[in-house]
Amino acid sequence: MHQEPLRTGGQPVATATKGLIMLHGRGGSAADILSLAAHLHLPGFALLAPQATQNTWYPNSFLAPVAQNEPWLTDALAAVGRTVAHAQAAGITADNLYFLGFSQGACLTLEYVARHATRYGGVVAFTGGLIGDQLRPEGYQGDFAGTPVFIGTSDPDFHVPVERVRASTALLTALGAHVTEKVYPNMGHTITQEELNLANSLVFGR
Template sequence: MTTGGVPMVEWGVAREDAELAVLAVHGRGQDPSFMRQTADRFGAAPVRFHAPEAADNTWYPQPFLATIEANQPALDTSLGVIGECVAQLEFSGFPPERVVLWGFSQGACLLSHYVLTTAPRRFGGIVLFTGGYLGTEALRPPDGEPLRGVAAVVRSIEEDPFVPPHRVEDTAAALRGAGASVDLRIDPGTEHIITDEACEAATNLLAARHSRG
């Protein structure tokens, strides 16, 4: 766990041996242990995971398709937590270009919104499992393609009970509009799950990012 700032649960290779840091953001009603269990399904990679925990295990109160106002002030608070985590990682030796953002469900929604509205920049990669940006309105990509060269893996389930495929597709389009290279796949099904293929795709992104140095 980090000292000072936002507490984060850490696991993976030793910090001095890690080529990348992964900021792992859990979903509603979950905690960092869920992300750690899911990371165990990834292949080996020279990365160190860092996972903050939301107050009461919820980053914002209402569904992500509600108005932005309906999720305030919790949304801005949670976006600030993500920003502080990124700052702490940079202080510990992982600048944004060596940080991969990874979220599931509400965590994927929060990271989508963060990277498209709050801090669009060249991160080491983006992995979004079953989530999309927040709000009722279509989100205009940030100007200037600030995500140019950033690889993004976006995965979801066609009939997921909480996340409709159109918002996942719209989020992928916004990421592309910001310059990211997006690998989008929506598999058939009705459950709110992370597939083995999604874990493999995340592993491949980490391996590819590592091979580029």
């Protein structure tokens, strides 16, 4: 699973000063999520977008018991880990490594960074939350050391309940992240220009 070639954009990873790992949503693609870069302030960034097999990282809702999404979830997290290793092998340190995801990709983004909390450059989650039927704080470790995190979502959202977004914000904050959470009434399951502007100012503009 999830052994598709890594899609890239921006600066070549060998010469980039920063790296952004971009995770697409269910039914989307690496090419789709890479297209967001045109709306983001990413000078000197290498863009790295793994592709999920059959365009989905795991088969069921992110709110399902974790066992129901295995072994796909573990393999999806491993795909992110391989992308991180690729960036770090090229000399991009964790504090210059950024993450961005939408929907299922946002859930995967938050789950990965919470399991490997350290000082990253920043994290952007467009409509997502930590994964599982309930959150288990003992499964997350490390210290974000003030890493800026932006989470934007709609209330309501058919796929991502706002309660899970808020619980995820609380857990990430407890791990030392500096989280900005924005809940938009009836925004729909999408990414808005305001969210892109906030991602630029709060995360990529730092």
